[in-house]
Amino acid sequence: MSHPLALYGWDAGWEAEFAPFAEQGLLPGRVVRVDRGLCDVITATGTVRADTEFVVPRDPMKVVCTGDWVAVDPEGSDPLFVRALLPRRTAFVRSTSSKRSEGQVLATNIDHIIICVSLAVELDLGRIERFLALAMSSSSGDALLHKSADSWESGAQPVVVLTKADLVTDPVTLAYLVQDVETAAPGVPVLTVSAEQGEGLDVLAAVVSGGTAVLLGQSGAGKSTLANALLGEDVMSVQAIRDVDGKGRHTTTTRNLLALPGGGVLIDTPGLRGVGLWDAGVGVGQVFAEIEELAGGCRFHDCVHESEPGCAVLAAIDSGELPQRRLESYRKLMRENQRIVAKTDARVRAEIRKEWKRRGAIGKAAMEAKRGGLR
Template identity: 85%
Template sequence: MASLSSSHPLVPYGWDADWETAFAPYVDQGLVPGRVVRVDRGLCDVVTSAGTVRADTEFVVPRDPMKVVCTGDWVAVDPEGSDPRYVRTLLPRRTAFVRSTSSKRSDGQVLATNIDHVVICVSLALELDLGRVERFLALAHASSSGEALLHKSALSWESGAQPVVVLTKADLVPEATTLSYLVQDVETTAPGVQVLPVSSQRGEGLDVLAALLSGGTTVLLGQSGAGKSTLANALVGEDVMTVHATRDVDGKGRHTTTTRNLLALPGGGVLIDTPGLRGVGLWDAGTGVGQVFSEIEEIAEGCRFDDCAHVAEPGCAVRAAVEAGELPERRLESYRKLLRENQWIVAKTDVRVRAELRREWKRKGAQGRAAMEAKRGRWR
């Protein structure tokens, strides 16, 4: 990587020599580089060397919803003095965090781009939902990498965005032993992922988290009421995000954050706060599911059949592990559920996968009918 002066105004926002190289073709056109810090109805706020400007995205409205301007994008915008100013092009994305927009559609929604860390916020004000943690992790591990992969999630922990699970509102768990057990439960659910209990109210754990996130781009994810905006304010060091109280009855909050906002951190790095996610639909996250449930996939190598569904097949090593108490039944059920959902999402846009699913359904249907006929034969 070529050297880049640390005094460049955009360095605090993630600008580096590689971005400078990617932008080089647009220098002769008189365009200026900038990073999108907020998008709102066809307009966006872009931080440039001269400050933050308001720009229109009309010239980069694609047919592909995966390529719309998004918070975190690096762009080329019209120079100062242009009225109005337009975003002329997107620089190739390094990573993109994508979820399915709806179970009835095959579109993906890009939530944030060019990210280095994915912080999954889980509130300790409610009982832990380990299945939801697994779902968020599958999405985090499947963040797509590179311009050629904008339609496909293929980013591993080693090569891209690093997930971190933050247990917010840790002050609501007064017993240290109880808190330790909760952390262990999540660590078991998230093998290889750092799990940090944090209290934004008391400032506990914030220094460790801030050090972990310095120097990169972080996206905060979680349900409404998980404490993302409070955590963002604590990390930034000022009240930059509005915070609403959660309901006592279920711990849920209103959608404090309605847009995705990119904020500079005082210790280095930037933070993207996102609205609370009611639905967390997978988007071509097969690789992510495999990483979240890596222990199951390792055990499955000992199954008699390569296509073992781990239900009732003879010689199933996974079922044997469950029966021996070495693998929780809940974990296996969650694995199956996410695999089925991801396969369904992929099948919507992949003819080959769709055909394979139909063949599998027919095969299982034939097996079911044969089993029923065998039972009837015994009854006669």
């Protein structure tokens, strides 16, 4: 007979991790919602409300989050506490909006990262690349889950879902939009879905049925509508979207974990206004794999692909093999990620200062050569 929590992702691996806590008489459960130091935990006997006071860490990256597996007090305890947090397999992390070098965990123990993009507004390919860079760098604890070369470093498979496909009535136009996204998301499945008309839902349901999926995207991307369609009922509230820009207020205000009727678990998240990178160097490299590959053919190993002679990346731009937009997006994300990492890594800070001095020297030499020519 299967475990009552199997519906929420419980397996032999989690059972082995939990064994020491079982000996203490604690119960296993999965966090379905967190709210101001309290959390709702689904256990074998139902949902309980528990206090997280005993697992408040100094590290903000290790606070209890939706998707976590925890050890809680047995029924009858008053009050009820979360006593321990089981090691995470994966975590989706972004940088906080503060100036401090902190990350914010949005969801944990996920198998699929569903990036929702609305077709009701103009596509922002740069934002899609940003989401993918984070998705491909999602980490477990302090280290990435390294797998085979053809699998994602995070262990979580990213999927781009183009929502509100019914608003694009011309099939040729839709095909071009999908092609643009596939170029920005090499190797990543790109699905078109209309939750209103039920188109493409069967394919997406099959993708997410084998584990835990998290829905990510801007406010107005249709995440809650999509969640309701996958759940087969109106669980998540939905608000009208402004016609002028396709945006809406945050329908979802907390992260919620829900079991899907066809199998699998879904985590719906509030719309994200900002998506700051957090130690996403690996992810950026994977999203722009063609640029990393081209860079191997540059004359200089430290080529920054700006004006150096023998630059294979710039040659690809000139030939039309590589779009200029892709290179600019790559540079932007690499610079941003380097700044984030430099806040906590002295070696990276030193490398940045060294690069600034090198560029300053090149600029000074060019200016002197120009003045000499004028004379």
